[in-house]
């Protein structure tokens with residue numbers, strides 16, 4: 412677990428974004444801040460706006476995922492607000508009400524419902540709630 416890095420965490424969120432709303436996260440792999448205690452990259456928005464994502468070094472894997480998830484969530488919500496006012500990721504229990512919240516659930520960084528506290532999926536494992544049938548999502552080869 413010591414190899415958890417910002418690119419790894421961004422891949423988890425990239426997966427969740429593409430799986431749920433088909434949004435492709437655009438990352439500029441250059442430091443957003445010059446601080447040896449912080450790992451950082453830029454997220455690039457539709458209007459070429461840039462938002463820095465910061466990852467404090469020395470965090471546990473779960474803490475790192477939660478920190479980055481919150482940054483990415485803020486970024487995506489601002490991005491989507493321009494288009495459709497979306498809550499990302501939408502809480503599947505309360506659709507159209509609020510987004511899921513990143514939270515440490517028994518040591519796993521998890522999307523949860525902020526209202527009733529129910530776990531939705533581990534971060535990096537979101538999938539579109541099937542409207543019909545049951546489409547298996549491919550497991551990342553590991």
Ligand SMILES: [Zn+2]
Pocket residue numbers: 502503504505509524525526527
């Ligand atoms: Zn909810």
